[in-house]
Amino acid sequence: MKQISGRDRLTLAEVMVSLTDRKSDTNPEDLERIGNLALQLGVELNENAKDEAAAAVAMWLFDGSVENLPGGYDKGELSPNSPVKELKSFPQDLVLVGRSSILIKGLSNRLNVPWSLAKEWSPYARELLYPSKNSAKDSTERVRFRTVRKVFKQWSSGRIMKLVTKLPPPLRTRLAAIALKRAESKQQ
Numbered sequence: 001m002k003q004i005s006g007r008d009r010l011t012l013a014e015v016m017v018s019l020t021d022r023k024s025d026t027n028p029e030d031l032e033r034i035g036n037l038a039l040q041l042g043v044e045l046n047e048n049a050k051d052e053a054a055a056a057v058a059m060w061l062f063d064g065s066v067e068n069l070p071g072g073y074d075k076g077e078l079s080p081n082s083p084v085k086e087l088k089s090f091p092q093d094l095v096l097v098g099r100s101s102i103l104i105k106g107l108s109n110r111l112n113v114p115w116s117l118a119k120e121w122s123p124y125a126r127e128l129l130y131p132s133k134n135s136a137k138d139s140t141e142r143v144r145f146r147t148v149r150k151v152f153k154q155w156s157s158g159r160i161m162k163l164v165t166k167l168p169p170p171l172r173t174r175l176a177a178i179a180l181k182r183a184e185s186k187q188q
Helices: 005-019 028-042 051-060 092-110 115-129 147-165 169-187
Strands: 087-089
Touching: 005 028, 005 051, 005 092, 005 115, 051 092, 092 115, 092 147, 115 169, 147 169
Parallel strands: none
Antiparallel strands: none
């Protein structure tokens, strides 16, 4: 799991929405907007990169449904004409997102299942960028006691397990026996 900082989260959301709302893969306005957003995320390109390189990187990384990347770039990561070759640096906060996207994209290609991170995330991105007043989130805005209790129970069980694993083996064995008896008595 990775938590992305506030400004990067908004920019990433804008990238996802721009990718799904583009008119075509060659529309200059769309390519400029997507490329500028990729650069705002912190993507740095080589000095001799084509004008379409930033947009091609964003489309390659986040939209696996693209057939032809702008600028004549190839979709293959290892291709000598891959947009990855144009990267000078990539933002550290987005490395996990990028790796996950590449893994899922590779699996979907292998299984011949069309998949696009942008299409999957764009509804959530829209909600982040343009929150609606009648969203389901508003109806559950109140923090419920049972939710707090459930989170606390999960947290405490994790802490207990961490402590138990640090105990010497004889004590762990005794605790396991007690827990087993307790579980059996609850079942009956």
